Amino acid sequence: MNAGDNFPQGRRRRDEQGATHRRFAMHPCDSAKEENFRDALARAGDAQAAFDVVAEMGRRLGFEWCAYGVRLRIPVTRKRTFLISNYDVRWQQRYRDAGYLEIDPTVAHGIRSTAPLVWNRGVFRHSAQMWAEARAFDLCVGWAQSACDASGSVGMLTLARSHEPLSCTEIRTRGPEYSWLAQLAHVALSAALRRENCATLPELSTREIEVLGWMADGKTSDEIALLLRISVHTVNFHVRNVKAKLQAANKTAAVASAMGLGLLG
Numbered sequence: 001m002n003a004g005d006n007f008p009q010g011r012r013r014r015d016e017q018g019a020t021h022r023r024f025a026m027h028p029c030d031s032a033k034e035e036n037f038r039d040a041l042a043r044a045g046d047a048q049a050a051f052d053v054v055a056e057m058g059r060r061l062g063f064e065w066c067a068y069g070v071r072l073r074i075p076v077t078r079k080r081t082f083l084i085s086n087y088d089v090r091w092q093q094r095y096r097d098a099g100y101l102e103i104d105p106t107v108a109h110g111i112r113s114t115a116p117l118v119w120n121r122g123v124f125r126h127s128a129q130m131w132a133e134a135r136a137f138d139l140c141v142g143w144a145q146s147a148c149d150a151s152g153s154v155g156m157l158t159l160a161r162s163h164e165p166l167s168c169t170e171i172r173t174r175g176p177e178y179s180w181l182a183q184l185a186h187v188a189l190s191a192a193l194r195r196e197n198c199a200t201l202p203e204l205s206t207r208e209i210e211v212l213g214w215m216a217d218g219k220t221s222d223e224i225a226l227l228l229r230i231s232v233h234t235v236n237f238h239v240r241n242v243k244a245k246l247q248a249a250n251k252t253a254a255v256a257s258a259m260g261l262g263l264l265g
Contacts, residue, residue, distance in 0.1 A: 041184060047192035051084045054157070054185045061177060063159035065139060070155035070190045071111070082193045085158075091137040095130075103127045110146035110156035116179060117144045118166050138162035143171075143178055147186035149262065155190045157182040202245040204263060211238045213264055216255045 037057060044050035051068060058066040067085030081101070085092065094100075101107060105124060109117050117123065119142035124131035134140075139160045146156040159178060204212070207228075214224045221239065225232045239251065248254035258264050 038184070041188045044188065044192070047084055047189060047196055050188045050192050051086075054181065054189065055086055057181055058159050061159065061174065061181070062164070063143075063161045065158075065160040067158045067160075068155060068185050068189045069107070069158075070153055070186070070193055072153050072194065084189065084193065087139065088137045091134065091139070094133060098130070100127070100130045103130065106142075106144050106158065107156070110144060111154055114146050114148065116171075116175060118142070118171065119144075119160075141165055145179055145182040147183055149186065149190060153190055153194075155186040157185045202263075204242065204245060204258075205238075208238050208242050208245075209263065211235060212242055212255060212258050215239070215251055216259065216264060 037053070040053045041050055044053055051066075054068065055066040065085070065087055067083060067087060069081060069083040071081045103126070105127060106117055106119070109115075109123075121131070140162050141164065142158060142160040143166060144156055144158040146154055148154050159181075210228060211224055214227060219227065221232050221235045224235045228235070239254075242248070242258075243250070243254050246254050246257045248257050
């Protein structure tokens with residue numbers, strides 16, 4: 001429904017939306033138009049531009065509203081969440097002020113499962129106040145699905161509208177298209193939001209990554225030296241460089257940071 005502690009505006013002027021609309025015309029079942037959509041995402045210069053493309057596709061699929069949120073894996077104890085949406089700004093503010101992120105059942109579902117979720121009264125049975133307030137902002141019918149990547153980040157796309165409940169037929173026939181959009185949205189938007197809100201990823205050498213990989217497997221410096229046929233001194237040299245680049249206090253923190261950043265594949 002909503003997720004995150006950062007709420008960049010999702011709205012653009014009507015003429016800018018028209019420009020986005022004209023960049024592509026597609027139906028996911030048409031491979032040529034699918035490629036057109038992918039190209040539009042690839043050409044997007046920033047997260048807002050990529051979101052405009054995704055939101056336009058959402059409108060073509062029958063949804064007035066669209067939101068994408070991503071939760072980064074690092075830092076482990078203070079995971080950061082970013083959101084971009086075209087929800088009413090008053091609802092975005094209310095959601096944040098009320099701390100609804102902590103009780104939003106759609107967010108909880110997205111973190112533990114990549115199965116699609118359709119909004120209904122039962123989903124929000126433990127957060128009835130939030131559900132009632134969302135509906136007051138025309139967020140009455142919704143579909144959401146999360147996706148994960150190699151870095152451990154979890155992103156969720158939500159499509160919502162004010163009317164026409166999602167029927168079993170629509171879910172059966174159009175569901176694959178919604179899931180297709182969720183996957184593409186995660187690839188494009190998670191990368192864009194990470195670039196805009198996080199420090200540049202450190203560049204590790206091939207040897208540093210090899211040493212990190214063996215560290216992640218629990219090997220000691222002596223064991224790594226034997227495996228890589230280098231001296232223990234050289235292994236420790238690489239370990240020191242890795243800790244400095246990742247700003248890690250020790251080997252454990254270095255491994256956790258590297259895995260969270262997707263540096264170990």
